[in-house]
Amino acid sequence: xxxSRTTSYAGIAVVVAVLPLLLxxxxxxxxxxxxxxxxxxLSLNIILGQAGLFHMGHAxxxxxxxxxxAIANTMxxxxxxxxxxxxxxxxxxxxxxxxxxxxxLRGDYLLIVTIGIVEIVxxxxxxxxxxxxxxxxxxxxxxxxxxxxxxxxxxxxxxxLVWAYVACSVLLFxxxxxxxxxxxxxxxxxxxxxxxxxxxxTASYKLWAFVLGAFWAGMTGTIYAAKMTIISxxxxxxxxxxxLFAIVILGGGSNRGVLLGAFLLIxxxxxxxxxxxxxMLAFGLAMVVMMIFRPQGMLPxxxxxxxxxxxxxxxxxxxxxxAAAQVGGEA
Amino acid sequence: MSxxxxxxxTKTFGGLVAVNSVSFDxxxxxxxxLIGPNGAGKTTVFNLITGNYKPDSGDIFFDGRTIKGxxxxxxxxxxxxxxxxxxxxxxxxxxxxxVLAGCHCRMQSxxxxxxLRTPAQKAEExxxxxxxxxxxxxxxxxxxxxxxxxxxxxxxxRLLEIARALATDPRFIILDEPAGGMNDQETAALIDTIxxxxxxxxxxxxxxxxxxxxxxxxxxxxxxxxxxxxxEGAPAAIKDDPRVIEAYLGVDTDD
Numbered sequence: 001x002x003x004s005r006t007t008s009y010a011g012i013a014v015v016v017a018v019l020p021l022l023l024x025x026x027x028x029x030x031x032x033x034x035x036x037x038x039x040x041x042l043s044l045n046i047i048l049g050q051a052g053l054f055h056m057g058h059a060x061x062x063x064x065x066x067x068x069x070a071i072a073n074t075m076x077x078x079x080x081x082x083x084x085x086x087x088x089x090x091x092x093x094x095x096x097x098x099x100x101x102x103x104x105l106r107g108d109y110l111l112i113v114t115i116g117i118v119e120i121v122x123x124x125x126x127x128x129x130x131x132x133x134x135x136x137x138x139x140x141x142x143x144x145x146x147x148x149x150x151x152x153x154x155x156x157x158x159x160x161l162v163w164a165y166v167a168c169s170v171l172l173f174x175x176x177x178x179x180x181x182x183x184x185x186x187x188x189x190x191x192x193x194x195x196x197x198x199x200x201x202t203a204s205y206k207l208w209a210f211v212l213g214a215f216w217a218g219m220t221g222t223i224y225a226a227k228m229t230i231i232s233x234x235x236x237x238x239x240x241x242x243x244l245f246a247i248v249i250l251g252g253g254s255n256r257g258v259l260l261g262a263f264l265l266i267x268x269x270x271x272x273x274x275x276x277x278x279x280m281l282a283f284g285l286a287m288v289v290m291m292i293f294r295p296q297g298m299l300p301x302x303x304x305x306x307x308x309x310x311x312x313x314x315x316x317x318x319x320x321x322x323a324a325a326q327v328g329g330e331a
Numbered sequence: 332m333s334x335x336x337x338x339x340x341t342k343t344f345g346g347l348v349a350v351n352s353v354s355f356d357x358x359x360x361x362x363x364x365l366i367g368p369n370g371a372g373k374t375t376v377f378n379l380i381t382g383n384y385k386p387d388s389g390d391i392f393f394d395g396r397t398i399k400g401x402x403x404x405x406x407x408x409x410x411x412x413x414x415x416x417x418x419x420x421x422x423x424x425x426x427x428x429x430v431l432a433g434c435h436c437r438m439q440s441x442x443x444x445x446x447l448r449t450p451a452q453k454a455e456e457x458x459x460x461x462x463x464x465x466x467x468x469x470x471x472x473x474x475x476x477x478x479x480x481x482x483x484x485x486x487x488x489r490l491l492e493i494a495r496a497l498a499t500d501p502r503f504i505i506l507d508e509p510a511g512g513m514n515d516q517e518t519a520a521l522i523d524t525i526x527x528x529x530x531x532x533x534x535x536x537x538x539x540x541x542x543x544x545x546x547x548x549x550x551x552x553x554x555x556x557x558x559x560x561x562x563e564g565a566p567a568a569i570k571d572d573p574r575v576i577e578a579y580l581g582v583d584t585d586d
Contacts, residue, residue, distance in 0.1 A: 172446045175445055175446050175448055176442065176445050176446055178445075179440070179444075179445030179452070179456070180435060180438050180440055180441075180445065180455075180456070180459075181440075181441060181442050181445050182445070183428060183431060183432070183435070184435060186421070186424060186428075187421055187424075187432050187435075190421035190422065190423060190424060191419050191420075191421055191422075193383070193419060194415065194419035194420065194421065194432075195421075195432065196402075196403045196404050197381065197383070197403055197407065197413055197415070197419070198407065198432040198433050198435060198436070198495055198496075198499065199404050199407035199408055199432075199433065199435055199436025199437075199499050200404060200432065200435050200436070201402075201404045202404070203402075208442065212442060303424065303425045303428070303477075303479065304425065304428060305477075306425075306427050306428075306431075306460055306476070306477075308427065308460070308464045308467075308473070308476055309457075309460065309461045309464055
């Protein structure tokens with residue numbers, strides 16, 4: 001962990017903690033949205049940014065989580081936050097089922113199939129699948145969450161809930177990145193064949209990237225359902241998937257980049273509400289400019305830093321000495 | 332006893348018979364060279380052994396067990412490592428991360444252990460890093476460990492591929508044109524490296540067009556032509572075999 005990274009995270013944490021003191025409820029709510037999109041984009045980043053799998057159907061997993069929460073809460077009276085792990089598991093299971101047969105697809109082919117998945121989910125929800133989803137009107141009357149007896153209802157409450165969730169996600173995902181699992185995803189992104197040839201079970205890791213990303217998106221769905229108290233299929237359209245995809249690509253695949261991307265794509269349009277009709281124009285222009293001048297994204301991940309053990313030569317012992325000395329001589 | 336045995340291995344691509352009923356053995360602890368003119372099917376044989384291609388017929392035995400039809404990562408786990416003819420490094424990752432890729436299949440910890448940073452996970456990471464550093468030292472690239480793989484010279488990229496393959500802790504290593512793109516000095520050093528690999532108890536099978544390297548380092552040669560086995564034997568015998576000379580140089584029709 002470099003100093004600059006620690007300080008930048010600490011700085012962000014302080015700003016996030018004091019921000020609601022300066023904001024009215026409307027702007028607090030905007031920042032709740034930014035937080036929700038941040039977690040969603042962070043979970044998509046595992047699939048798209050880390051493993052390089054073109055997945056444009058993330059809203060489908062988000063929808064599964066939100067609907068599982070809504071159904072569990074309104075029909076069976078399960079407290080909202082208790083539904084969170086089950087929403088995650090349901091989304092993860094759904095991801096495992098739909099991703100298993102398509103995991104071998106590459107690049108744009110995978111992209112098209114994942115777009116299909118998000119559309120199928122939306123249409124299934126509209127058609128009141130299993131008589132549970134309430135059709136096009138969706139489900140309303142989802143109760144507010146309580147945490148240790150405290151009822152979370154105001155925007156500022158949700159603000160701290162969501163951003164605490166963002167902080168936990170960033171911490172856990174960063175640990176994941178700097179591990180065998182995280183490296184394996186990067187190997188797959190860099191060169192699928194070489195990764196398999198180095199002993200990485202590429203099919204399995206791709207599937208687990210999907211499952212983990214979906215689990216997190218499903219849990220985020222719980223918080224979304226609790227915040228809105230009403231959910232409908234239109235909240236999980238293809239467009240939501242596109243926005244999440246754009247956040248990750250614009251951000252560049254690092255966690256900080258994703259947070260910045262979420263702020264720019266979700267927060268910035270609120271500053272320019274009077275130009276709302278020109279929003280798409282600016283959005284498209286920004287994308288074109290990015291792809292020309294900075295195709296790797298705003299903040300691409302920094303290479304991992306490893307401190308080599310100092311006394312490797314002792315470990316090497318008899319074997320490598322001769323060859324190493326000769327090759328090293330002219331290297 | 333032979334560590335690797337190919338039996339009547341055949342692979343066709345459409346109408347082209349790339350490998351035609353090839354059988355040969357690689358004895359444990361030896362250095363064997365696979366040679367032949369361009370397009371003879373050498374790399375296809377490598378891809379069949381490592382599971383990148385599935386053979387149409389025939390069988391491959393590693394240490395007495397068939398490995399036909401196994402996925403590549405399982406074959407690596409059994410102890411067969413390889414390098415690629417066209418360098419396939421993880422170009423935008425650091426040199427040490429490339430070597431750590433090889434350690435992957437000898438590690439256990441998964442997602443949860445990584446998120447919770449369990450003591451076992453930390454110990455395993457440390458151990459893998461030591462192992463990777465050791466292999467980097469073995470090929471002489473320790474000073475480059477923090478550089479990106481794409482910034483290495485061509486010869487060093489080939490060495491890095493070897494280090495990555497060695498990090499999988501193999502019993503058998505397959506080198507596809509390891510001297511390709513190397514200058515004379517680098518090739519001379521490579522010969523020592525290949526011998527040092529064998530001295531660690533790892534059996535070596537290599538494809539190489541640099542005949543001086545092949546003759547110096549190999550104990551046995553297998554010659555392919557048009558996908559079929561043309562000859563096999565000691566380098567000295569192969570060098571004087573009229574069929575091999577004909578395959579490489581053609582026959583003088585004026586006689």
